[in-house]
Amino acid sequence: MDTTKLVILETSDLHGSIYPVSYADQSCRDVGLGKAATLIRREQAAGNQILLIDDGDLIQGTPLLYHYVKCDHKRPNPMVLLENRLGYDGAVIGNHDFNFGRAVLEKTIRNSDFPWLSANIVSSETGQPYFGRPYLIKEFANGVRVAVLGLTTRYIPVWEKPENILGMRFDDPVATARRWIPRLKNEGRADVVVVAYHGGFERDPDSGEATETPDGENEGYRICTDVPGVDVLLTGHQHRRISGKIIHGVTIVQPGVNGKYLGKVVVDLASKGERWQITGKRSGLLSVSGVPADRQLLRLTDPYEADTEAWLNRPLGRIEGDMRVTDPMDVRTRDHPLIEFINWLQMKVSGVDISLTALFDNASPGLPEHVTMRDIMANYIYPNTLKVIRISGRDMRAALERSASYFMLLNGKVTVSPSFTTPKPQHYNYDMWEGIHYIMDISKPVGSRIVKLEYHGAPVTPDGRYDVVMNNYRSGGGGDYQMFRGRPVIKDIPVDVAEIMADAFEKQKVIQARTNHNWKLVYGPYHRKGTD
Structure with missing residues (x-):
């Protein structure tokens, strides 16, 4: 045989x-x-x-x-x-x-x-x-x-x-x-x-x-x-x-x-x-x-x-302040200038005043003082474009609860839920928002962690309508954000976010690193991240 x-x-x-x-x-x-x-x-x-x-x-x-x-x-x-x-x-x-x-x-x-x-x-x-x-x-x-x-x-x-x-x-x-x-x-x-x-x-x-x-x-x-x-x-x-x-x-x-x-x-x-x-x-x-x-x-x-390599080494502009990432968990538990910058850009190009984005990967280094195209690509690693969709206040709260489920408390320490790490790391499915004020209390059960949610100083109402800019992956419901799926598209911006970031530096030359502390993570009455 x-x-x-x-x-x-x-x-x-x-x-x-x-x-x-x-x-x-x-x-x-x-x-x-x-x-x-x-x-x-x-x-x-x-x-x-x-x-x-x-x-x-x-x-x-x-x-x-x-x-x-x-x-x-x-x-x-x-x-x-x-x-x-x-x-x-x-x-x-x-x-x-x-x-x-x-x-x-x-x-x-x-x-x-x-x-x-x-x-x-x-x-x-x-x-x-x-x-x-x-x-x-x-x-x-x-x-x-x-x-x-x-x-x-x-x-x-x-x-x-x-x-x-x-x-x-x-x-x-x-x-x-x-x-x-x-x-x-x-x-x-x-x-x-x-x-x-x-x-x-x-x-x-x-x-x-x-x-x-x-x-x-x-x-x-x-x-x-x-x-x-x-x-x-x-x-x-x-x-x-x-x-x-x-x-x-x-x-x-x-x-x-x-x-x-x-x-x-x-x-x-x-x-x-x-x-x-x-x-x-x-x-x-x-x-x-x-x-x-x-x-x-x-x-x-x-x-x-x-x-x-020649393209990546092209200088774009300068940052006053600090947009570097030294601790990914710190970026996700308190307002950070890199996330604020991306959300600010998304709002500027879309013409709306609510935005969300994520720190995609734990290897993201943030942006140094002198920014090149290499630095942009090291942080924004996907060819995403932007969409403005119209959602309800109920959708907004559900999306924030989905993001809040990213965290868990283990022996009093904030860590990442296994549902976002196993069997595949999904850090890109935790969003941080700009244009609203919210507090997450992660000592509470998943699904009831958003204890404050306001827009322009007033509570977000379940039936209210809000226009929000986000990347195309998230707007279609990617990452188990089904509350966004099928919502009306108000504006489609067919330019890659990496290109929008590079263009901002080339036009402005100097960008300030800043935060407005519009959101906060807390876990119990004495442990807080961020400020009001």
Whole structure:
């Protein structure tokens, strides 16, 4: 009996990360496709049958990709240049791959030497896969046939700008897989069936305990338990590191974020007549820590990197005062000049007097005295635009309660609720508001923590109407802010917030760091943050 081995390699959520650097301060980091490429080359050189898949969120997330889209889009997408050279077999469409608009995504697909897959993103008119390729089948020289079905989180319409997904419908990935898997096994004669899903797990892979509300964002566990015939499930989206686990006979893997790890699944097969039968499966993660980047490969994108660095180093203006971030928790528990500045800008460009924003990441350094484009991009890391929506006072209170649930008290100390850190950090879902006065008492139960809420010196009324500016992600209800979903859009401002920030410095040259202490966090009668 002949035997053979199939090695499946997965990258996911690279988010435009190519070089092993931090763009905020140019320090070295163990990240990027350049390092992952070295591991991929080693696996390819080992003589095994290789299937190489990218699981989505490829083309957004670093200043390099932002600069490419905004200033340099005539050249091919740099991520595609590298994945073409590495010989990727396919890629899955992720939610962030829509962020720069349909034209950028469609050009990326055209320039790829491999198919982009998503069986559940379909035409709203015909019901057929919108991007044409729901799956791929790869046949190796010894006759082993591997099918890969691509699926994408169906939650995208909650987050994405409507114009970026016009004409698309996002179907249930579980039901979609049930329809396609028998076809891949029978008509496609697949010996190994792989589902590559840009989504994660709604239940703990070990215990099966629910870890998320069943809203459809992550449905990997259901794919394993409710879809017969799946051998391997490649996942992403949650930025988790998962390997060495099997759910209902399905081997699973998820390789984290930014190319820190390469997912690897080994499938052992033995011949059985004209077909091959799986005799064993196992998954693991290969770390890029200490691995040198593939310099020969990176020569393809070095010109992009040089242009990006020159753009990032461009001086913009100066700050009087201090907008640096030294303690992310301090920023989120008392009024901070960086947040005040962003909210002030949003109000200025929108013409309304209520705004909200977030400190997106704990790695945000804030703004130094002399500000460059690098400093802007280090803090505002998403290509968000702004919308003004009209909400009720009831909506406002519900949104503030959602933000107040970010905190918990542990032995008298303010800390972050696990619901905002596990299984994926979601610090970007805690908002701070300007234009209203409010107090959060986090010693009270979740849902009843807003103990003061005023607008122009008067209490906010449940049925009152208020125009509020926020980024497009939040205005669509992203981050479980469902109270904003479907509210009237009063104004759409189609300029990236990072560009608005840069423009403010270039025009004003000097910006004052200031706060007005319009909100306060308290926890009990004696412990307070901020001032009235």
